[in-house]
Amino acid sequence: MTSPARRGRPRSEDAGARILGAARGLLTERGYDRFAIDEVAARAGVAKTTLYRRWPTKDHLLVALVARVQDEVDVADTGDIRHDLTVYLSAVAAGLERMRRVGRDGAPEAGRSAGVVAELVAAAARHPDVGEAVRALFARRNALPLRLLERARARGALDRAVSPGVLFDQLAGALYYRLLITGAPIGAGYVEGLVGQVLAGAAPAPRLERT
Amino acid sequence: MTSPARRGRPRSEDAGARILGAARGLLTERGYDRFAIDEVAARAGVAKTTLYRRWPTKDHLLVALVARVQDEVDVADTGDIRHDLTVYLSAVAAGLERMRRVGRDGAPEAGRSAGVVAELVAAAARHPDVGEAVRALFARRNALPLRLLERARARGALDRAVSPGVLFDQLAGALYYRLLITGAPIGAGYVEGLVGQVLAGAAPAPRLERT
Numbered sequence: 001m002t003s004p005a006r007r008g009r010p011r012s013e014d015a016g017a018r019i020l021g022a023a024r025g026l027l028t029e030r031g032y033d034r035f036a037i038d039e040v041a042a043r044a045g046v047a048k049t050t051l052y053r054r055w056p057t058k059d060h061l062l063v064a065l066v067a068r069v070q071d072e073v074d075v076a077d078t079g080d081i082r083h084d085l086t087v088y089l090s091a092v093a094a095g096l097e098r099m100r101r102v103g104r105d106g107a108p109e110a111g112r113s114a115g116v117v118a119e120l121v122a123a124a125a126r127h128p129d130v131g132e133a134v135r136a137l138f139a140r141r142n143a144l145p146l147r148l149l150e151r152a153r154a155r156g157a158l159d160r161a162v163s164p165g166v167l168f169d170q171l172a173g174a175l176y177y178r179l180l181i182t183g184a185p186i187g188a189g190y191v192e193g194l195v196g197q198v199l200a201g202a203a204p205a206p207r208l209e210r211t
Numbered sequence: 212m213t214s215p216a217r218r219g220r221p222r223s224e225d226a227g228a229r230i231l232g233a234a235r236g237l238l239t240e241r242g243y244d245r246f247a248i249d250e251v252a253a254r255a256g257v258a259k260t261t262l263y264r265r266w267p268t269k270d271h272l273l274v275a276l277v278a279r280v281q282d283e284v285d286v287a288d289t290g291d292i293r294h295d296l297t298v299y300l301s302a303v304a305a306g307l308e309r310m311r312r313v314g315r316d317g318a319p320e321a322g323r324s325a326g327v328v329a330e331l332v333a334a335a336a337r338h339p340d341v342g343e344a345v346r347a348l349f350a351r352r353n354a355l356p357l358r359l360l361e362r363a364r365a366r367g368a369l370d371r372a373v374s375p376g377v378l379f380d381q382l383a384g385a386l387y388y389r390l391l392i393t394g395a396p397i398g399a400g401y402v403e404g405l406v407g408q409v410l411a412g413a414a415p416a417p418r419l420e421r422t
Contacts, residue, residue: 033337117336118333118337119333121332121333121391122330122332122333124329125326125328125329125330126244126329131394134392134394135393138392138393139393142393161411162408163404166385166401166404166405166408167408169384169385169389169405170382170384170385170405170408170409171381172384172388173380173381173384173386173387173388173389174377174380174381174384175384176384176387176388176391176392177383177384177387177388178380178384180332180387180391181332181345181349181383181387182350182353183342183345193374193377194377194380194381197373197374197377197378197381197412197413198412201409201411201412201413202412
């Protein structure tokens with residue numbers, strides 16, 4: 001009640017930003033296992049109750065953090081679908097590769113483990129409310145690349161028979177499959193090859209009119 | 212030392228089959244959380260040490276169980292790649308849908324959660340030895356559909372520029388992405404549409420020779 005008023009920005013947004021900043025730092029240092037919500041509150045300089053009211057578990061906080069990180073990736077529409085998808089998916093893949101290594105620097109298995117993404121997937125499966133939050137996060141976020149694909153189809157850059165939703169599953173799915181299941185790398189070369197193959201397959205059918 | 216010899220089949224294989232049978236039943240009834248390795252040993256009628264010697268944690272046992280379930284799915288090569296892939300991936304998707312519901316019958320969220328698959332993904336990320344076992348499992352198993360795709364390409368049913376490995380990531384990846392990330396259904400209609408779209412995109416390029 002006696003804390004000084006900060007003019008110019010709302011208090012709750014300020015606390016939220018500080019909490020997410022502290023959470024990001026702590027997660028990067030410690031990894032999922034040793035990421036404790038009380039320590040996040042202490043680092044952010046907010047009361048634990050403030051944090052718990054907004055994010056009741058560390059998994060809820062993690063979902064908010066992933067949303068923040070995802071929102072840092074631009075989805076630009078330059079009119080060149082191959083270029084735009086490659087840029088977008090390369091940024092997604094680089095983010096996933098970083099999450100693989102979170103809290104595991106130097107561990108020999110760091111490059112093969114799905115790390116914090118796998119923990120989020122498991123938390124989503126265990127707790128219906130976390131699951132709902134994760135699905136809402138991806139629905140909101142995936143709407144952006146989906147619109148890229150829809151616009152490309154509308155201007156004739158993709159075959160009209162192609163389903164943008166299924167096409168996006170093929171692209172994002174391949175990255176997450178490698179991250180979570182096979183442990184294969186998802187570097188820039190892989191992303192370029194994937195986008196090239198998927199778009200070559202979705203190219204408009206050539207008109208085979210007889211001359 | 213005094214147990215009666217069973218003639219005709221090796222003891223260890225027999226115990227292994229009984230353990231996996233008991234594990235499957237218990238997992239289906241209880242789900243991952245309440246799946247305890249000691250209870251599996253009791254149901255299978257084997258000493259705990261027998262079980263632990265072979266599978267030191269419940270996650271190792273789970274990997275062996277998934278291998279057994281995967282091996283029940285045939286990978287046939289009839290020469291019709293679209294048919295063969297649809298049959299194979301439909302069986303994979305049906306198995307994943309069943310794993311979604313394991314131990315959660317009647318729970319309203321059962322259809323959206325990734326259930327035991329998500330737990331396996333998290334265990335693989337946490338424990339390097341489980342991760343190694345999961346990756347070896349999928350490498351061994353995925354070699355079969357990969358050979359289907361390679362043979363289809365060799366006989367000209369797929370474009371020569373297509374990478375079978377990337378194509379398989381697009382297919383399997385889409386299923387696991389929906390299971391683990393977006394929670395979208397992966398029923399027969401989805402699998403057919405996916406295979407159709409991926410193979411249409413991988414069809415050999417028409418020869419556009421001028422007449």
